[in-house]
Amino acid sequence: MVFVSIDLTHPQAAGSRTPGRDAGPRRRSELASFLRSRRERLDPEQLGMPTGTRRRTPGLRREEVAQLAGVGVTWYTWLEQGRQINASVQVLDAVARTLRLDQAETEHLYRLADVPAVPAVVNCRRLAPEVQQILDGLRPLPASVVNGRSDILAWNRSFALLFPFMVNAPEDKRNSLWSTFTSPKCCHPYVNRGDDLGRMVANFRARYGRHVGEPAWDEFVKRLCAASPEFAELWAEHGVADGGVHVKVFRHPALGELSVVSTTFDLAAAPETRMMVSTPNDESTREKFEMLRQDTLPKGLTYPCGHSFDPPPEAERASSPGAYTLHKV
Structure with missing residues (x-):
């Protein structure tokens, strides 16, 4: 089940005990x-x-x-x-x-025990089977589940048809932030990428604040800074922002441009995981999404630059279906 959490607590009254005192x-x-x-x-x-x-x-x-x-x-x-x-x-x-x-x-x-850096826990939790059923039931809307570090944990077929380069990537690079900053510019799927990068990094910085000093998070930031000077520059600005609803424009070799509204929902049963759903922002995109439902896209698609665009077979899913690790790189 998907929940949106709302904080209804009241601000601390003046003169009350300082938060954290005697903690x-x-x-x-x-x-x-x-x-x-x-x-x-x-x-x-x-x-x-x-x-x-x-x-x-x-x-x-x-x-x-x-x-x-x-x-x-x-x-x-x-x-x-x-x-x-x-x-x-x-x-x-x-x-x-x-x-x-x-x-x-x-x-x-x-x-x-007040350990400043919670170490990586190697055993995997399980995403509830219902989560994949929800993802599949949202078609033709592309939907995925990501963790706090933006690792892609699960997805539906529509998402795979739009972003095969993400689901086909090695597990250590199956990450929406990594893909955004390291995909070749000649065939990058985000048309309005420049408008969105600062917000993405600021959102990530806010989540990172809960994991400062954790080796897996620090190593991911180090790797991405080395792979993308663009990310390194934005990271150095220390921008912080909350998530929200955003309009994104994608470029697809068979469907052309797609304008979508990206909405994020917290999964209460899986800490620090979010379900991300793309809904059509115009009638043209809505019609094109029906092609995703029918799964009738031609095979062997390529970008004008020659890079391939091959969705995985329909039966193929994540390498460990239903599993995720919170602190794994």
Whole structure:
């Protein structure tokens, strides 16, 4: 299901407590409660722990968690007691594995432990199957799902027919921002590209602000700055903007120019993912979209410059259908 989130909170009253004050002790207390709850839900027998001795509490003991994670008993005890101690990424990784935390729980652990850069989590979450059904049900409207870094996670057939160079790209470059700034100008699909670049980078900068210091995000910015001096120049301006509804004009070798309204919806069930839908901005585009529904475009299309324009076979989808990784490059 797709939700649009609206913030209805009131501004802080004058003289009230400064936001974030005493956040450290509260965060450590929350961390202590969280670790205890995760420890108590584990079955000692399944983890190879002896069960013959009487246990006063359910789940693992603190010393057993420390043993399995390869950390000191005193250190782990202090961590679970909410004491102010430093926790490295490597140690928290070991604790997360021992406690059998899923991705959301692992990220929660890092933030409660006040790790400044949440590390890349390698396991994939799943997009709900209904998301692909929604994408397919929107045809002939081109629609896709992207994450905060603009990686393209899922799409429908209309999107593939319009942007085959994106869906055919290697996974590490299947990214709308990367495509916008690195596609050859001789066959770039965006007619009004110059009007849109500053806004795209400013929107990306706003999302990047939630991930400053994270290796995957920093590496992506570094790679794109190296690949596109144009992006590097806009990035250096530090522009910040919110998303919204925008008119875009595309150039298609078979359909000609298409004027669309691009609208973005947040997916509440998948953090930091958005569904992007293009709707016709004029009657001519609306008629051309019917050709996308019928999937009757000629094969072997090329741009005047000679570059190919080959949509993937209809049955082909993402390399890992329904899967996505939030912090993967």
